[in-house]
Amino acid sequence: MKKLNVVVLGIACLFYAKASYAQTAINTTGSYVWNTADLPRVFNGKLQLSFVRGTEGFPSYGTVLGGGGFTSAQDGAAFQMYFPYSEIHGGKVPKLRLGLYNNQGWSDWQSFYTSANANNVDTDWTAKKVYVVDKIGIGVQNPTEKLAVNGKIRATEIKVDSGPWPDFVFEEDYKLTQLKDVETFIKENKHLPGVPKAKEIEEDGLSLGEMNRILMQKVEELTLHLINKDKEISQLKETNTDQYTEFSKRLSDIEKALKK
Numbered sequence: 001m002k003k004l005n006v007v008v009l010g011i012a013c014l015f016y017a018k019a020s021y022a023q024t025a026i027n028t029t030g031s032y033v034w035n036t037a038d039l040p041r042v043f044n045g046k047l048q049l050s051f052v053r054g055t056e057g058f059p060s061y062g063t064v065l066g067g068g069g070f071t072s073a074q075d076g077a078a079f080q081m082y083f084p085y086s087e088i089h090g091g092k093v094p095k096l097r098l099g100l101y102n103n104q105g106w107s108d109w110q111s112f113y114t115s116a117n118a119n120n121v122d123t124d125w126t127a128k129k130v131y132v133v134d135k136i137g138i139g140v141q142n143p144t145e146k147l148a149v150n151g152k153i154r155a156t157e158i159k160v161d162s163g164p165w166p167d168f169v170f171e172e173d174y175k176l177t178q179l180k181d182v183e184t185f186i187k188e189n190k191h192l193p194g195v196p197k198a199k200e201i202e203e204d205g206l207s208l209g210e211m212n213r214i215l216m217q218k219v220e221e222l223t224l225h226l227i228n229k230d231k232e233i234s235q236l237k238e239t240n241t242d243q244y245t246e247f248s249k250r251l252s253d254i255e256k257a258l259k260k
Contacts, residue, residue, distance in 0.1 A: 040099025044068040081096050097109050138151070169217060194219060
């Protein structure tokens with residue numbers, strides 16, 4: 001038992017020694033000692049805290065954590081992370097800048113956001129790509145759709161995925177509703193067949209993809225009706241022409257008989 005205790009104590013001492021060796025202190029350089037003109041490589045091989053102010057080239061009053069790798073001759077190994085002093089002095093958004101590769105100095109200050117500051121009214125941030133797991137509401141407190149906007153949307157192009165496009169209307173086996181039946185339906189229901197009622201649109205909104213599909217089906221059906229009517233008119237014209245020709249011939253024969 002004593003031997004076991006000695007082994008355990010030895011392992012504990014070993015871990016303590018390793019932990020003490022791995023621990024690194026963050027040195028505070030003092031109050032307002034950094035300047036924006038400092039080269040990034042000045043901070044390589046260090047991890048330091050400092051209090052800064054706007055007159056030294058920083059966004060405003062605040063605390064900066066700076067440090068970098070062990071390449072003392074290269075700007076690209078360093079970073080500075082700025083934390084604002086307060087909402088009045090510096091705002092709510094922390095900022096970060098990096099040492100540029102090949103000794104090109106510092107990058108511009110870039111803001112980074114968290115749930116504590118990203119949704120502030122005065123927050124203005126830019127992103128190249130944004131992936132949202134749940135929902136986005138613009139002017140909407142509790143969006144029920146993936147994207148809910150309470151206001152106008154302007155775009156140069158909107159692409160909407162839709163269901164099967166209604167080219168089936170042009171298939172030979174498609175049963176085209178007769179116009180007299182469409183008229184009867186309109187008188188009874190006050191809307192076109194297959195088109196949502198006004199009350200449904202007012203309550204549930206309008207689905208652009210679905211409505212465009214419905215409208216295209218109606219356009220195609222209307223086109224078929226026009227084609228059929230054009231054929232009927234052409235047939236009537238042809239019949240009238242034949243009747244007129246026959247009538248003219250008979251009239252001519254009558255005139256010849258009367259002269260005799």
